[in-house]
Amino acid sequence: MDWQTYLFAFLVGGGICFLCQLILDLTKLTLGYLLTGLTVLGGILGGLGLYDPLIKLAGGGATMPIISFGNSLAKGAIAEAEKTGVLGVLTGMFELTSTGITAAIIFSFLMALVTRPKG
Amino acid sequence: MPAKKLNPKQAAYQKKVKKYEPKPNALRNAFFAFVSGGVVCLLGQALTDFFGAVMDLPPEKAANPAVASMIFIGALLTALGLFDRIAKFAGAGLAVPVTGFANSMVSAALEFREEGLILGVGAKLFSLAGSVITFGVVTAFIVGLLHAILPGG
Amino acid sequence: MKMGKKTGEQTFQFANPPVIIATGTVAGPFEGQGPLAEEFDLVLGDLHNGENSFERAERSMLVQACRLALDHASRGSAEVDLFLAGDLLNQIISSSFTAATLSIPYLGIYGACSTVAEGLTLASMILDGGFAGAILVATSSHNATAERQYRYPTEYGGQRRPYQQWTVTGAAAALLGYTGHGPRVTAATVGKVVDMGCKDPLNLGAAMAPAAAETIACHFQDTGWDPDSFDLILTGDLGEIGFKLCRELLAEKDIHLGENFSDCGLLIYDREKQDVHAGASGCATAGLVAFGRLFRQFQRGELTRVLLVATGALHSPTSFLQGENIPCIAHAVRIEA
Known part of the structure; x- marks a missing residue:
């Protein structure tokens, strides 16, 4: 942990959001399309082993954007496949992403129990 | 989706519509997205380091509780009715990080609460986030399969 | 077929033009901050209008608007022959539930945001045709119910496009009569x-x-x-x-x-x-x-x-x-x- 990681976290994370905002404003693509596309991109980058170097450089700047979700899905599937063969693609799929998905489901459910939309 | 061809009258009108459609201030919006997205990721990095130090985890493991924390923050902001107000300015800066993933799920959960816990919250939780998961899994499946089949991985 | 009251291609002229006797309007809190606030009978303090869902809130506004119109004309719902109403929600539920509350013979209409003109047209034809003496016409929309049905959940953090419009929260009703004073x-x-x-x-x-x-x-x-x-x-x-x-x-x-x-x-x-x-x-x-x-x-x-x-x-x-x-x-x- 050093200050450079923080600098790159800000620059890389901000930069990704900067580009995404330009895509949203300059095309008719909606957020749903964009986020889906980013996840697919993450999966491909993960398959090619290209996203991890960015995580090493920028830390949170690379792990927070949704691209990281696609990357983690792919990495989980690949790692397990290397250990146990083709079936590993199925068993390893959510290996690395279960924290995010589980947390999102639990928090959503709890929030729905205690509050309602403000409008 | 069948794309029906426009007749000449319709095509001429669509040109007219383009002329009147105001353009967003893309550079200003992108700047806001840069700053807010940068701050969100900075916070994510700080949380990663925090969990790494407290729980004695290597960075790649410490990112997990950090992601969960950011999801909690996104969920809380959504439940308090603040997320959409901040996102009005932050745009992609709040939507592209996992906070946006949390927002898409919590906003659906709240919205459909009135339709019951089973058929409302339970069934519609993924109405927006579902496509991200579906396409992510399909991509990862293909990528993983290629790795397993192709020689040398 | 050429009829006495139809002129030209698509226009109908009323021999005995029906009168708009009284109206009732209810506006949401955001609309109440706009320049027309003074022109509404009632401005809500809360988007929920005391109900636990936005759909019920829309319905309650519509009932309020109808009651206001009837009150302004000093009439009870039994003195109204027909209720014509429509709204944006699937199967026009706001209107139908309101009709159930008011207990007036009801014809549901759908014209999306053109509903108010569709209602006035139909009511005028029915009145001019001598089929009724008093008709209540009403419509409503609610920002949160429309956003959820047509777009995203209300708390979703997507940005709005500069050419997008804002769905009005409000309800409006008018009592039309065969006779009376008014436009x-x-x-x-x-x-x-x-x-x-x-x-x-x-x-x-x-x-x-x-x-x-x-x-x-x-x-x-x-x-x-x-x-x-x-x-x-x-x-x-x-x-x-x-x-x-x-x-x-x-x-x-x-x-x-x-x-x-x-x-x-x-x-x-x-x-x-x-x-x-x-x-x-x-x-x-x-x-x-x-x-x-x-x-x-x-x-x-x-x-x-x-x-x-x-x-x-x-x-x-x-x-x-x-x-x-x-x-x-x-x-x-x-x-x-």
């Missing part, structure tokens, strides 16, 4: 569905503008009246982009509208201070302006002839997802003092 509906032009190839459900003003232009042009052609015959020609909820497009489309037909041309969607909010982008939309837009502001202006003697051209986008979320164009409609009613 009269003298003619109505029923629009045809127009499809100019628009697909973007975030830019409905542009989709609806051609329908408004067609109906306005048709009204002039059928009746021989011209733009200068009116104090005010008011479209429904075209918003800024649709309004400009409508003016241009009419100019191409050599109909030049001046200062007396306006749009309800541009009147409800203070567009400098309230961040609503291209203006207002939703059934309540034309409803609140017509039954709130116009009705009062008629009462004060400030208006004598108005052409109200309410516009509606007739798509559904399903038709949009299946790649269909947005079919649009506009109905015009002529209201005279």
Whole structure:
């Protein structure tokens, strides 16, 4: 942990959001399309082993954007496949992403129990 | 989706519509997205380091509780009715990080609460986030399969 | 078939023009911060209106608006022959549940945001035809229910496009009678569905503008009246982009509208201070302006002839997802003092 990681976290994370905002404003693509596309991109980058170097450089700047979700899905599937063969693609799929998905489901459910939309 | 061809009258009108459609201030919006997205990721990095130090985890493991924390923050902001107000300015800066993933799920959960816990919250939780998961899994499946089949991985 | 009351292609003139006896209007809190706040009977303090869902809130507003209209006319619901109402929600549930509460014989109508003109037209035909003596016409929309049905959950953090419009929270009702005092509906032009190839459900003003232009042009052609015959020609909820497009489309037909041309969607909010982008939309837009502001202006003697051209986008979320164009409609009613 050093200050450079923080600098790159800000620059890389901000930069990704900067580009995404330009895509949203300059095309008719909606957020749903964009986020889906980013996840697919993450999966491909993960398959090619290209996203991890960015995580090493920028830390949170690379792990927070949704691209990281696609990357983690792919990495989980690949790692397990290397250990146990083709079936590993199925068993390893959510290996690395279960924290995010589980947390999102639990928090959503709890929030729905205690509050309602403000409008 | 069948794309029906426009007749000449319709095509001429669509040109007219383009002329009147105001353009967003893309550079200003992108700047806001840069700053807010940068701050969100900075916070994510700080949380990663925090969990790494407290729980004695290597960075790649410490990112997990950090992601969960950011999801909690996104969920809380959504439940308090603040997320959409901040996102009005932050745009992609709040939507592209996992906070946006949390927002898409919590906003659906709240919205459909009135339709019951089973058929409302339970069934519609993924109405927006579902496509991200579906396409992510399909991509990862293909990528993983290629790795397993192709020689040398 | 040529009938006595039909003139030209699409216009109906009433031999005994029905009277708008009384109105009732309920506006949401955000609408209450706009420039027309004084013209509404009731401004809500809370989007939920004391109910636990937005759908129930919309329904309760509609009931309130109807009761206000009846109270202003000092009539009970038993003295009303028919209730004509419509709204934006699937299967027009706001209107149907309201009809159940009011217990008046009910005909549900759907014209999206053109509902207020559709209701006035049908009520006037029924009254002029001698089938009823008093008819209650009503419509409603709610920002949160419409956003959820047509777009995203209310707390979803997507950004709005600069050409998007803001769905009005409000309900409006009017009691029309065969006799009485008040402004009269003298003619109505029923629009045809127009499809100019628009697909973007975030830019409905542009989709609806051609329908408004067609109906306005048709009204002039059928009746021989011209733009200068009116104090005010008011479209429904075209918003800024649709309004400009409508003016241009009419100019191409050599109909030049001046200062007396306006749009309800541009009147409800203070567009400098309230961040609503291209203006207002939703059934309540034309409803609140017509039954709130116009009705009062008629009462004060400030208006004598108005052409109200309410516009509606007739798509559904399903038709949009299946790649269909947005079919649009506009109905015009002529209201005279």
